[in-house]
Amino acid sequence: MCGIVGYIGRQEAAPVVLEGLTRLEHRGYDSAGVAVLGNRGVRVVKQAGRVRDLAGVLPKRFAGATGIGHTRWATHGPATDANAHPHTDEAGRVAVVHNGIIDNSAALRAELADAGVTLASDTDTEVLAHLVARSDADTLEGKVRDALGAVVGTYGLAVLHADFPDRIVVARNGSPLVVGVGDKEMYVASDLAAIVRHTTTVAVLDDGEMATVTAAGFSTMRHRDLVATGKTAAQLDVDAASYEAGEHESFMRKEILEQPTTAQAVLRGRLDERFGTAHLGGLDMDARDLRAVRRVKILGCGSAYYVGQMGAALIEELARIPADAEAASEFRYRNPVIEPDTLYVAVSQSGETIDTLLAVQEVRRKGGRCVGLVNVVGSAIARECDGGIYLHAGPEVAVASTKALTNMFLAFALLALQLGRVRDLSIADGKRLVAGLERLPGQIEEVLAGEADLVEVAKDLAEARSLFFIGRVRGFPVAREGAQKFKEISYRHAEAYQTSELKHGPLALIDPEVPTVALVPHDELAERNVGALHEIEARKGPLVVITHEDVDLGEVSARRIVVPRNEPELDPILLNVPLQLLAYHAAQHLGHDIDKPRNLAKSVTVE
């Protein structure tokens, strides 16, 4: 959602900050702004619209070697110039950028108004600028501490003050912030992507922490009492090139094509061919702990929830433990029963999705054990969990998640294997699945090699106003994920149904204008699935069938997309790859901004 970038050092800050903001565009935003601190004090330019439009309206002389910038995704108040960040106090001496939500902003706004302050925006953030300006502490850190003492809510924020020109003060509570170390210059950002071209030596702030950042370095402290926390920066093992689209026309395409490699990364070192099992040291659970699990509850949002459903099916099949997935966004609100022998599994690419994070906190508050399947190392969810499996998919920039989801499925396969092998899954079955998992990256590559055959199919699907995606049992969550991906970037109405449910209602909608994408793997349900295809065809519904070579579709006339067979339990992942490509090519045909679909953000950090 919102993004923060800051710079202090020897260069002009504005270009560095603006460039950083462009690296955060994928997170979703509707306005942008930048503040610099130079000889002429604090100066701010901000407006609704894109970063490139902001760059076009910056005054020629917008000098200052200290600067902060922001991309805003509207929550409190519409996307207007006034509501864009940075926000300032009335005298224009303080500038604040903020990610998160100030829950008590209405009360604080009223108090400020009563005290005679004229508020210039509808936002919750603006109160912070006034509170900092009104504090009588004699250091900027003290002023920020006083301001934060008055607010309730979540924040990652950066503050400039004309009286303290040598520093940026940043603070975190529930919204990520990193400090990047350069050579006599320093960076701050809400996402490593913004600064990775400049530095990979970073310190990740913890909730409750504040940092003073000067050109010479940084120091950290608790923001409630300014007691030093002594955090140091560490060199991260990341490749700056992995944050670039390179020769690819979009990040989504790049990330789809990376899957054979990234799939290997999540499996590497975790498969045990000899005993037909997996080793997941990060779970921090020995065989006895694993055996004591009586139920598995998976929590995630959006696509992570759908992959969670695939994972639950795998766990039930391989380990014979009752397992289900639930939307993390709903979980906390029904006062869930937390059982001591249930293993809770939080799934998240970003590790920052607030609904998933709050669900994890609910589980742990009630004494439950929660492990994470998370891509971003050191992210909030990863840190909140008792242990976990990192996905090793590399940075995922496109809003529509692809490679991370594939790795979520693979991580679930590893977990299911390990849970299964401490129970009744035989060594033979374990070895069969280990071999299947080892074959998968190559088979994903085979599916990708058939991309050209899908382009025309995708174009035709793009022309439909409404589509169905159908599948059964293992295939149903894949259909849900396929519909999700299609709607996210093509803006077409795409709905997923269990194939078996068609004649209980949705069949009424089938006609020549409503295509169906059907998943018909070679499994025990193939014949029944083909029966449903006949029913669709009889209503003249156009059909695209994703299937295996040896499935006999009989007389059904359908556009057939064949994927390689693996072990049936692992079918979902190979069925899903063509769905990614169909969504991608449909959106491309429609001329949409594939990496930044309208109204969506890469990670949803507000409830």
Ligand code: AGP
């Ligand atoms: C996926 O294509 C979506 N953009 C979205 O549903 C996403 O999966 C969801 O918001 C969860 O994100 P997370 O994995 O970062 O927690």
